[in-house]
Amino acid sequence: MSGLRFRNVDAEAGDDVGTWPYEALVTAIDRGLVPDWRPIFAEIRRSPWGPVARRVERYLGYRDPDGVSTLFASAIRHARKEAERADRAAVVARVRAAVERAGTTNAEFAASVGTSASRLSTYLNGKVTPSAALLMRIERTADSK
Numbered sequence: 001m002s003g004l005r006f007r008n009v010d011a012e013a014g015d016d017v018g019t020w021p022y023e024a025l026v027t028a029i030d031r032g033l034v035p036d037w038r039p040i041f042a043e044i045r046r047s048p049w050g051p052v053a054r055r056v057e058r059y060l061g062y063r064d065p066d067g068v069s070t071l072f073a074s075a076i077r078h079a080r081k082e083a084e085r086a087d088r089a090a091v092v093a094r095v096r097a098a099v100e101r102a103g104t105t106n107a108e109f110a111a112s113v114g115t116s117a118s119r120l121s122t123y124l125n126g127k128v129t130p131s132a133a134l135l136m137r138i139e140r141t142a143d144s145k
Contacts, residue, residue: 004027004028004031004032004033004036006020006023006024006027007027008023009021009023009024009027011024013028013036017039017040017042017043017052018043018050018051018052020052022055022058022059025040025052025055025056025059026059028040029056029059029063029068029072030068037071037072040052040056040072041075044056044075044076044079045075045079045082048076048079048080048082048083049080049083053076053079056072056076057073057076060072060073088126088129089126091123091129091130091135092123092124092125092126094135094138094139095120095123095124095130095135095138096124097142098138098139098141098142098143099120099124099138099142101142101143101145102141102142102145103145104145106120106121106124109141109142112141113134113137113138113141114137115134123138
């Protein structure tokens with residue numbers, strides 16, 4: 001950390017960012033330097049829709065736009081895209097594992113869950129993400145085989 005100090009808040013710059021009150025985040029964004037922002041960015045990457053990301057987003061909503069605002073907004077956007085990519089990859093892995101557990105052909109498995117072989121193929125290659133209900137049906141069907 002640089003010499004960032006908070007006034008009138010019960011937090012220190014070295015504390016876990018997740019415990020900082022809103023005013024401390026505002027101070028770090030407005031008066032901090034890159035080393036002061038790193039823990040904020042790390043928390044945004046760790047939890048892109050979490051309380052820190054939401055508070056930063058709230059502040060950016062009324063803060064005058066500048067390079068710092070653009071940087072923080074970009075960090076939130078990037079973290080959310082990466083989290084969504086990872087979630088989609090996890091769904092693909094679950095569908096693949098379910099098909100393997102079933103021990104049937106893809107066409108037979110697709111028919112048993114109520115979809116087509118071509119649609120199942122789109123789930124297996126990640127082009128399409130199945131609904132939560134269909135993912136549950138896929139996993140239940142695989143486990144019942």
